[in-house]
Amino acid sequence: MAVETPLKLDAHALRADFPILAQEINGKPLAYLDSAVTAQKPRQMLEAMTSFYETSYANVHRGVYALAERATEAFEGAREKVARFVNAPSSREIVFTRNATEALNLVAYAWGFSNLGPGDVVVVTELEHHSNFVPWQYVAKKRGAEFRMIPLTESGELDLGALDGLAREGQVKVVATNLVSNALGTINPVERLAAWAHEQGAIMVADAAQAAPHRKIDVQALGCDFLAFSAHKLCGPSGVGALWGRRELLEAMEPFNLGGHMIRKVQFEETTWGDLPHKFEAGTAPIAEAVGFGAAIDYVSAAGLEAIEQHEHELLAYALEKIGDVPGIQLYGPSADRRAGIVSFNMEGVHPHDVAQVLDWEGVAIRAGHHCCQPLMQRLGVAATNRASFYLYTVPEEIDRLAEGLLRVRKVFG
Amino acid sequence: MEDLYREVILDHYKNPRGHGVIEDADAEAEGMNPLCGDEVAIYVAFDEDGERIHEVKFSGRGCAISQASTSMLMEMVKGRTATEVGELSKEELLDEIGIPNMSPIRIKCALLGLGVLKVALHRAKGTPLPEEWAGLDEEFQVR
Numbered sequence: 192m193a194v195e196t197p198l199k200l201d202a203h204a205l206r207a208d209f210p211i212l213a214q215e216i217n218g219k220p221l222a223y224l225d226s227a228v229t230a231q232k233p234r235q236m237l238e239a240m241t242s243f244y245e246t247s248y249a250n251v252h253r254g255v256y257a258l259a260e261r262a263t264e265a266f267e268g269a270r271e272k273v274a275r276f277v278n279a280p281s282s283r284e285i286v287f288t289r290n291a292t293e294a295l296n297l298v299a300y301a302w303g304f305s306n307l308g309p310g311d312v313v314v315v316t317e318l319e320h321h322s323n324f325v326p327w328q329y330v331a332k333k334r335g336a337e338f339r340m341i342p343l344t345e346s347g348e349l350d351l352g353a354l355d356g357l358a359r360e361g362q363v364k365v366v367a368t369n370l371v372s373n374a375l376g377t378i379n380p381v382e383r384l385a386a387w388a389h390e391q392g393a394i395m396v397a398d399a400a401q402a403a404p405h406r407k408i409d410v411q412a413l414g415c416d417f418l419a420f421s422a423h424k425l426c427g428p429s430g431v432g433a434l435w436g437r438r439e440l441l442e443a444m445e446p447f448n449l450g451g452h453m454i455r456k457v458q459f460e461e462t463t464w465g466d467l468p469h470k471f472e473a474g475t476a477p478i479a480e481a482v483g484f485g486a487a488i489d490y491v492s493a494a495g496l497e498a499i500e501q502h503e504h505e506l507l508a509y510a511l512e513k514i515g516d517v518p519g520i521q522l523y524g525p526s527a528d529r530r531a532g533i534v535s536f537n538m539e540g541v542h543p544h545d546v547a548q549v550l551d552w553e554g555v556a557i558r559a560g561h562h563c564c565q566p567l568m569q570r571l572g573v574a575a576t577n578r579a580s581f582y583l584y585t586v587p588e589e590i591d592r593l594a595e596g597l598l599r600v601r602k603v604f605g
Numbered sequence: 606m607e608d609l610y611r612e613v614i615l616d617h618y619k620n621p622r623g624h625g626v627i628e629d630a631d632a633e634a635e636g637m638n639p640l641c642g643d644e645v646a647i648y649v650a651f652d653e654d655g656e657r658i659h660e661v662k663f664s665g666r667g668c669a670i671s672q673a674s675t676s677m678l679m680e681m682v683k684g685r686t687a688t689e690v691g692e693l694s695k696e697e698l699l700d701e702i703g704i705p706n707m708s709p710i711r712i713k714c715a716l717l718g719l720g721v722l723k724v725a726l727h728r729a730k731g732t733p734l735p736e737e738w739a740g741l742d743e744e745f746q747v748r
Contacts (some may be wrong), residue, residue, distance in 0.1 A: 316706075365722075400613045417613050540669055541669075542641075542643075542666075542668035542669060543641075543668075544641050544667075544668040544670075544711075544714070545610070545668050545670075548609065548610075548711075549610070558639070560640070560641055561642060568642075574641075574642030574643075574644070574666065574667070576640060595634065603610050604610075604669075
């Protein structure tokens with residue numbers, strides 16, 4: 192039997208699918224190096240949404256007419272795609288949300304408020320995005336539980352040596368981490384953490400916002416209990432995301448939002464909740480956005496997640512070398528073999544906003560700021576960093592232009 | 606475009622005027638721009654009349670625009686009265702900085718120092734915080 196090797200990704204060819212990339216900014220071709228904050232959209236996804244609006248749009252799970260059935264079929268078809276994308280045992284365990292942030296809030300509120308109390312410990316990490324940090328900090332405080340962090344090593348990886356100490360702080364009930372850090376690109380050992388969480392009798396919550404667009408996700412292999420991600424970082428539209436949760440946990444949970452669609456029976460005295468996943472989907476869903484989400488999954492799946500991961504790994508190794516060669520650059524985060532396609536750096540004596548501003552003159556778009564990771568910035572002892580991030584349409588020439596742009600920054604501020 | 610980092614801005618950024626701290630200042634405040642983490646603290650000492658600014662200093666860290674514009678502000682307000690500075694408009698400072706078509710995000714950087722100074726004087730002297738600066742405490746997280 193032939194061993195299948197993943198096809199190499201042809202980023203130059205794929206770029207033709209992304210109309211936005213074919214423009215000039217400040218008289219220079221756009222080099223979009225900010226895909227970690229949001230990804231650009233392929234024509235195929237845009238056309239799927241337009242076609243849905245033009246031929247099949249109606250509200251879902253409501254009407255008895257043909258159009259409503261067609262819309263429901265497309266919407267539930269998208270749910271099936273999301274389920275397969277993360278290898279969920281059942282599409283009933285997929286809840287559509289606004290984004291990963293709302294998915295994480297859903298767990299923090301609907302699970303946390305009913306299950307946390309004094310003596311319990313919620314464990315997050317110093318690497319968390321605010322979306323997987325602030326909700327847990329808030330709910331832990333409201334419920335009188337302890338809120339603790341897994342610290343980082345010097346290279347920006349989780350220091351698992353701290354776990355034993357955390358276990359002695361009380362009854363660990365929640366362990367929450369991202370799979371890939373949006374600020375440093377660190378790939379976190381979620382499988383190990385899930386095993387540890389379960390030994391403690393805790394649930395494992397994985398934020399896959401930065402991982403799902405770039406590498407294969409298998410919730411059953413990870414062993415986590417909840418997993419959240421957004422469509423917009425995955426070539427899909429903004430306004431829709433997904434939560435996967437273990438059925439028995441979702442079934443035992445109280446609802447998060449209340450209103451239409453999520454009910455079984457509403458009476459003067461009492462209301463009962465609908466079945467999964469509808470119990471968590473009050474109100475009219477982001478219908479066309481979910482259809483776009485499904486089309487985006489088709490698009491990245493056709494390119495191949497292994498091929499995307501390999502492509503970004505090559506870009507990362509190239510970028511670390513090119514950017515590292517610029518005088519006065521400090522790089523943050525682990526070595527190339529232990530991180531995803533994200534490069535965080537600072538230039539000595541120049542604030543990231545000034546770096547990003549000069550790069551913008553060159554048509555190079557990067558992020559400058561705290562990346563919604565203020566605890567991490569505090570840990571690194573900086574107010575902000577520059578961050579370049581890659582996706583399947585990123586080409587090495589754009590990294591060359593980033594490096595040339597950084598030399599120009601040096602010249603301006605030299 | 607290049608005006609943003611023209612010589613005078615970079616000079617103020619690299620060699621800030623009035624950089625430092627005044628111990629036992631008559632008025633002081635500090636603030637930050639949460640968007641990019643620019644930080645500025647301003648200290649004021651008045652003349653014996655208690656009205657005219659005898660000395661004004663700032664400390665902080667952040668982007669070139671926030672630090673250079675605060676440095677320029679130090680030169681602008683020295684010798685003026687608290688009331689005069691209380692009435693100093695955004696436009697006057699922006700004119701002095703002299704960058705046309707600054708983006709809204711960068712204008713926030715440029716106005717951080719002025720906002721912090723207005724709050725310092727408001728607290729010490731009760732100079733009015735005009736409507737355009739109302740809510741500033743919150744926006745710039747002035748402490």
